[in-house]
Amino acid sequence: MDQSFFSTALVFLAAAVICVPLAKKSGLGSVLGYLIAGVIIGPFVMGFVGKEGQDIMHFAEFGVVMMLFLIGLELEPELLWKLRKSILGLGGLQVVLTTIVIAGVAMLFNFVWQQALALGMILALSSTAIVLQTLSEKGLMKTSAGQSAFSVLLFQDIAVIPMLALFPLLATLGTGNEQAADHHAAKTWVDGFPAWLHALIVLGIIAAIIVVGRIAVRPLLRIIAKTNMREIFTASALLIIVGIAVLMTQIGLSPALGSFLAGVVLANSEYKHELESDIEPFKGLLLGVFFIAVGASIDFHVVSQEYRTIILWVAALTAVKSLVLLLLGKVFKVSTEQNFIFSFSLTQVGEFAFVLFSFSLQQGVLSAETTSIMTAVVAISMALTPLVIMANEKLILPRVGTDEKEEREADEIDEKNPVIIAGFGHFGSMIGRFLRANKIPATYLDLDSDRVDALRGMGFKVFYGDASRHELLQAAGADKARIIIIAIDSPEKRLEMIETVKKHFPHLHMLVRAKNRYDAYDLMNAGMLHIYRETLDTSLRVGVDAMSLLGYRKYTAKRLARNFIKYDEANMRHLSAIRNPDDYVVEAKKYIEEMEETLQSDRQNIFMGGDTSWDPETMREEARARENIAE
Amino acid sequence: MKKILILFAHPALEKSRVHKTLLKHIGGLDHVTFIDLYEHYPDFDIDVKREQQLLLSHDIIIWQHPLYWYSAPALLKQWQDLVLEHGWAYGKNGKALSGKKVFNVITSGGGMKAYQPEGYQHCTMPEILKPFERTATLCSMDYWPPFWIPGTHKLDAAEINEFGEKYRQLLIELGIDNLNEADVEQANCINDLIEISKSNLR
Numbered sequence: 001m002d003q004s005f006f007s008t009a010l011v012f013l014a015a016a017v018i019c020v021p022l023a024k025k026s027g028l029g030s031v032l033g034y035l036i037a038g039v040i041i042g043p044f045v046m047g048f049v050g051k052e053g054q055d056i057m058h059f060a061e062f063g064v065v066m067m068l069f070l071i072g073l074e075l076e077p078e079l080l081w082k083l084r085k086s087i088l089g090l091g092g093l094q095v096v097l098t099t100i101v102i103a104g105v106a107m108l109f110n111f112v113w114q115q116a117l118a119l120g121m122i123l124a125l126s127s128t129a130i131v132l133q134t135l136s137e138k139g140l141m142k143t144s145a146g147q148s149a150f151s152v153l154l155f156q157d158i159a160v161i162p163m164l165a166l167f168p169l170l171a172t173l174g175t176g177n178e179q180a181a182d183h184h185a186a187k188t189w190v191d192g193f194p195a196w197l198h199a200l201i202v203l204g205i206i207a208a209i210i211v212v213g214r215i216a217v218r219p220l221l222r223i224i225a226k227t228n229m230r231e232i233f234t235a236s237a238l239l240i241i242v243g244i245a246v247l248m249t250q251i252g253l254s255p256a257l258g259s260f261l262a263g264v265v266l267a268n269s270e271y272k273h274e275l276e277s278d279i280e281p282f283k284g285l286l287l288g289v290f291f292i293a294v295g296a297s298i299d300f301h302v303v304s305q306e307y308r309t310i311i312l313w314v315a316a317l318t319a320v321k322s323l324v325l326l327l328l329g330k331v332f333k334v335s336t337e338q339n340f341i342f343s344f345s346l347t348q349v350g351e352f353a354f355v356l357f358s359f360s361l362q363q364g365v366l367s368a369e370t371t372s373i374m375t376a377v378v379a380i381s382m383a384l385t386p387l388v389i390m391a392n393e394k395l396i397l398p399r400v401g402t403d404e405k406e407e408r409e410a411d412e413i414d415e416k417n418p419v420i421i422a423g424f425g426h427f428g429s430m431i432g433r434f435l436r437a438n439k440i441p442a443t444y445l446d447l448d449s450d451r452v453d454a455l456r457g458m459g460f461k462v463f464y465g466d467a468s469r470h471e472l473l474q475a476a477g478a479d480k481a482r483i484i485i486i487a488i489d490s491p492e493k494r495l496e497m498i499e500t501v502k503k504h505f506p507h508l509h510m511l512v513r514a515k516n517r518y519d520a521y522d523l524m525n526a527g528m529l530h531i532y533r534e535t536l537d538t539s540l541r542v543g544v545d546a547m548s549l550l551g552y553r554k555y556t557a558k559r560l561a562r563n564f565i566k567y568d569e570a571n572m573r574h575l576s577a578i579r580n581p582d583d584y585v586v587e588a589k590k591y592i593e594e595m596e597e598t599l600q601s602d603r604q605n606i607f608m609g610g611d612t613s614w615d616p617e618t619m620r621e622e623a624r625a626r627e628n629i630a631e
Numbered sequence: 632m633k634k635i636l637i638l639f640a641h642p643a644l645e646k647s648r649v650h651k652t653l654l655k656h657i658g659g660l661d662h663v664t665f666i667d668l669y670e671h672y673p674d675f676d677i678d679v680k681r682e683q684q685l686l687l688s689h690d691i692i693i694w695q696h697p698l699y700w701y702s703a704p705a706l707l708k709q710w711q712d713l714v715l716e717h718g719w720a721y722g723k724n725g726k727a728l729s730g731k732k733v734f735n736v737i738t739s740g741g742g743m744k745a746y747q748p749e750g751y752q753h754c755t756m757p758e759i760l761k762p763f764e765r766t767a768t769l770c771s772m773d774y775w776p777p778f779w780i781p782g783t784h785k786l787d788a789a790e791i792n793e794f795g796e797k798y799r800q801l802l803i804e805l806g807i808d809n810l811n812e813a814d815v816e817q818a819n820c821i822n823d824l825i826e827i828s829k830s831n832l833r
Contacts, residue, residue: 553644554670555669555670558673620740623784624785
């Protein structure tokens with residue numbers, strides 16, 4: 001590989017690693033961190049990267065394709081249906097109204113209507129990443145403000161698809177960027193076909209994606225999952241997206257649209273979380289690179305000349321977006337305080353704007369000058385979000401506040417279950433059935449694809465995936481859960497998973513299954529407090545029933561079994577501390593002897609009388625002596 | 632024929648001398664149902680419906696148990712708490728047990744003399760059994776004086792056997808309704824009546 005690749009990678013990665021944590025720390029969010037990193041390494045500050053920024057951007061756009069796949073994956077039809085009113089009503093009207101008003105403003109700034117419309121659409125969008133993170137940090141996702149914001153963001157995510165389709169029609173500039181666009185659509189299979197045949201092929205391919213996604217991909221993933229090779233699963237996840245992207249390019253459609261569709265088709269599959277966690281890091285990294293490239297491509301000559309315009313745009317934008325949202329919140333009967341929270345949280349422009357800017361530059365919709373200015377406007381509006389929200393909290397809310405911490409009815413979408421059960425074999429499924437019988441919602445994870453299928457058939461929400469992976473646990477809602485039950489079969493995987501949970505989700509109570517006492521020692525040494533040997537209770541139940549059939553009193557046998565467990569566990573705690581095998585043998589022998597002695601004497605007590613409770617012999621003796629004296 | 636239900640509660644029958652003997656004497660009576668609570672419910676998970684059905688199908692209920700700390704062993708209390716449901720056993724519409732008779736068959740380490748206001752225990756047996764009486768009355772049942780075996784520490788095998796025979800005799804006479812209810816209600820212990828009725832029979 002050539003030298004320049006490594007040095008470019010070095011610059012990008014170093015910039016990201018330095019800037020992103022700093023930006024996050026100061027409350028600006030990761031998107032701004034990447035942008036700032038881009039600005040710093042760009043031609044106007046340090047000049048590490050110059051023109052190749054554009055090429056990198058084309059490459060990094062693949063991150064956008066992945067992002068749309070993930071958005072599609074998140075769109076479960078049930079969820080959409082549940083939120084249909086607020087998504088279509090609130091979200092739809094927000095996008096349409098804001099687009100119209102901003103387009104009007106843009107025309108005042110002397111843009112032609114096509115450009116004004118494009119700007120309106122781009123700037124109507126808000127930042128999913130910033131808003132969801134802010135709201136969930138403040139614990140507001142379940143309030144009506146959080147729910148409304150979520151619906152609007154969901155609609156915006158979907159609205160990007162028709163926007164991408166619409167932009168080529170708005171092209172007014174015959175720019176030199178055409179070759180970039182041509183480069184994408186170099187030669188397609190459908191070139192030279194008549195329009196009706198073209199349309200037919202496109203429809204056919206889309207139908208094929210849906211059919212293949214529904215019928216073929218799931219069995220295919222199942223087979224791959226069975227090989228138990230994680231990297232092959234990752235490879236096939238990437239293959240799906242790359243394949244779709246190539247296919248879409250070949251028929252002249254946007255790859256983003258195709259992968260979005262593929263995501264929706266797979267949204268209900270049991271591999272959803274696994275796919276998500278496999279694609280997530282690639283998407284994150286590529287989008288990061290993309291944002292850096294955006295930062296690097298901002299033309300600061302233009303920006304410094306036009307700073308008045310920029311300030312004016314930011315002010316107009318914030319005002320228009322928040323007023324439209326306030327109005328809609330009022331119409332949709334969001335209470336006053338919630339409405340302010342909702343409206344001001346969505347005032348910024350989203351990260352999709354950068355994607356759409358670069359797309360509209362390629363398509364000749366907007367000029368390079370406009371996109372430079374607007375990129376700065378968007379970045380500033382994002383940076384202002386924490387300030388706007390703080391101003392709302394400090395200045396406006398105290399005046400309108402009814403301070404409702406409202407809980408809406410149970411149809412929360414982002415409500416994650418309090419219990420996660422990893423491993424849904426005989427052990428885990430018994431726990432699952434018990435919890436389900438008592439209406440305790442739980443998320444189930446399992447690594448056996450056949451079993452996942454069978455259980456989904458029975459109506460359990462089981463997800464396929466390796467529960468020792470941090471990403472999968474994250475996707476399963478481990479950060480919101482309270483308890484994680486580790487019921488997986490393999491002792492090694494259990495220990496791996498314990499390490500993951502300890503590291504990333506230290507707040508979770510871990511209840512761990514243990515195969516036998518040696519396994520339980522390992523778990524004790526791993527610091528586990530709740531350990532359940534899988535055969536202990538059952539074997540002792542057999543013992544109790546055996547004693548009962550031999551004529552012992554049932555209650556007595558029960559108590560003896562409880563005592564046995566008590567001694568055994570105390571003994572285990574002692575033995576688990578011994579690492580040296582020789583010492584272990586000696587100590588274990590001693591303990592077993594001691595235990596048998598204790599149990600023996602205990603049994604004597606319970607059966608034959610003595611100083612345990614219930615008719616103690618000592619009391620009888622005393623009573624006899626006393627009454628003899630009295631007589 | 633009156634049907635009798637014995638609810639027996641003893642957590643450590645292995646150690647008991649008196650109750651073991653009593654149980655030996657009461658076998659083979661068709662009108663008597665014997666329920667060993669600690670054997671049926673070693674986990675304290677009482678089957679409420681089953682226990683209620685049993686109550687409904689009997690006329691006389693006996694709580695048989697040793698007297699521990701002036702009360703019954705824990706499982707009998709659990710039985711009362713769960714089985715005597717509001718709206719079934721008591722309360723405005725709780726008349727299921729109305730008119731049934733109930734009494735305790737108890738053993739105590741202390742002798743009869745100890746259970747006097749001036750005695751070692753400073754109170755009488757009816758006072759100690761007050762919670763059972765109130766429970767019975769609230770459930771519209773007639774509460775009868777106990778069959779009481781006092782001073783168990785000092786009893787020898789022959790004396791215990793005699794109590795066993797008396798207990799069996801009591802169950803038989805209750806079955807054929809041979810006891811005068813007015814006599815029963817006035818008695819200090821139901822044991823006293825057995826000898827009277829025994830002599831009457833002869």
